[in-house]
Amino acid sequence: MSTHTENVEELIGIVRESLKDKGFEIYPFKVGWYNALTSQAHQLPYESDSLAAVILSTPSMFEKAFVPFLQSRACDGMRDPIDECISHTVSSSISMCCPNQSVDVMYDFELLPSRRPKFLAQTAAHVAGAAFYYRASDVHNPPWGNKKMFGVCIHPRLGGWFAIRALLIFKDVLMGEEFQPRDPPDCVSRQEERIELLERFNFHWRDWSYRDIIPVEERYSLQQKEYFITPPAQRGALLRQWGFMTESDTDKQS
Numbered sequence: 616m617s618t619h620t621e622n623v624e625e626l627i628g629i630v631r632e633s634l635k636d637k638g639f640e641i642y643p644f645k646v647g648w649y650n651a652l653t654s655q656a657h658q659l660p661y662e663s664d665s666l667a668a669v670i671l672s673t674p675s676m677f678e679k680a681f682v683p684f685l686q687s688r689a690c691d692g693m694r695d696p697i698d699e700c701i702s703h704t705v706s707s708s709i710s711m712c713c714p715n716q717s718v719d720v721m722y723d724f725e726l727l728p729s730r731r732p733k734f735l736a737q738t739a740a741h742v743a744g745a746a747f748y749y750r751a752s753d754v755h756n757p758p759w760g761n762k763k764m765f766g767v768c769i770h771p772r773l774g775g776w777f778a779i780r781a782l783l784i785f786k787d788v789l790m791g792e793e794f795q796p797r798d799p800p801d802c803v804s805r806q807e808e809r810i811e812l813l814e815r816f817n818f819h820w821r822d823w824s825y826r827d828i829i830p831v832e833e834r835y836s837l838q839q840k841e842y843f844i845t846p847p848a849q850r851g852a853l854l855r856q857w858g859f860m861t862e863s864d865t866d867k868q869s
């Protein structure tokens with residue numbers, strides 16, 4: 616089945632509206648745009664024209680989705696609470712908005728049996744036009760010799776204050792030629808700034824300064840920062856201290 620761009624805008628628009636209230640953004644793209652950049656080992660096993668969409672969490676996800684999720688006591692305490700909240704929110708939104716579509720959903724934390732991630736979140740965010748993926752190869756004459764430098768995506772309004780959470784594949788929606796890629800805004804265009812960005816992300820990521828490489832509209836709240844600064848094994852105790860979970864909920868976490 617081939618779907619026209621207007622219908623896709625409509626389809627993505629419905630999901631976008633439902634996720635917006637929870638602090639998420641969604642950006643559509645074509646599987647072929649992603650597969651054209653990635654190596655064989657990272658290809659998405661779908662038709663090139665299939666519609667895909669990447670979902671980002673913005674700073675308000677914590678207050679709009681995570682806190683209500685904990686309060687609703689839907690959290691089973693078996694998995695990472697953020698991962699659980701995100702899969703709960705995304706899957707409910709998809710089943711509510713696209714009941715007649717066959718949609719595969721993959722999360723950033725999921726691995727294939729080969730131990731590779733199910734999808735490369737940063738490449739997806741770049742090809743969808745959501746956030747430019749700055750890699751070492753975007754710097755002329757990089758000063759780091761042979762050192763492996765991890766790349767980082769920067770969002771035009773949120774800088775580094777977001778995460779790339781999920782990928783949707785609408786298996787039956789095949790896009791025509793009229794659906795064209797949109798370049799992500801190149802908001803760190805100067806070479807010295809790109810060097811600074813990659814150094815902050817690789818050598819000082821714990822101070823979070825890479826997130827402020829450009830002026831931003833929103834940042835994580837103090838409570839959200841405290842949560843993410845806390846090592847994962849101690850987050851259950853923190854949630855209990857905040858009154859969100861009981862002893863028995865957190866005992867279930869490893």
Ligand code: B12
Pocket residue numbers: 652653654655657722723724732733734735736737738741742748750765766767768769775777778779780816817818820
């Ligand atoms: C494994 C992993 C790690 C590993 C290894 C990192 C790495 N990049 O390999 C470790 C544990 C070190 C790590 C650390 C961190 N990580 Co990490 N990590 C991941 C994870 C799960 C997979 C990344 C991966 O395996 N990449 C594999 C390599 C091969 O991919 P690649 O280098 O991008 O290569 C591909 C591209 O270059 C592409 N390509 C080729 N040509 C071209 C051309 C263009 C134009 C484009 C766009 C692409 C492209 O093809 C290549 C593959 O064939 C992702 C989530 C996900 N599912 O993607 C998060 C992720 C990359 N991590 C993230 C973060 C924030 C961090 C940390 C700050 C910790 C944290 N969570 O707060 C630290 C910072 C790094 C550091 N200084 O240590 C964020 C980055 C967000 C952003 N703004 O970019 C991600 C996306 C998670 C998320 N949910 O948002 N991480």
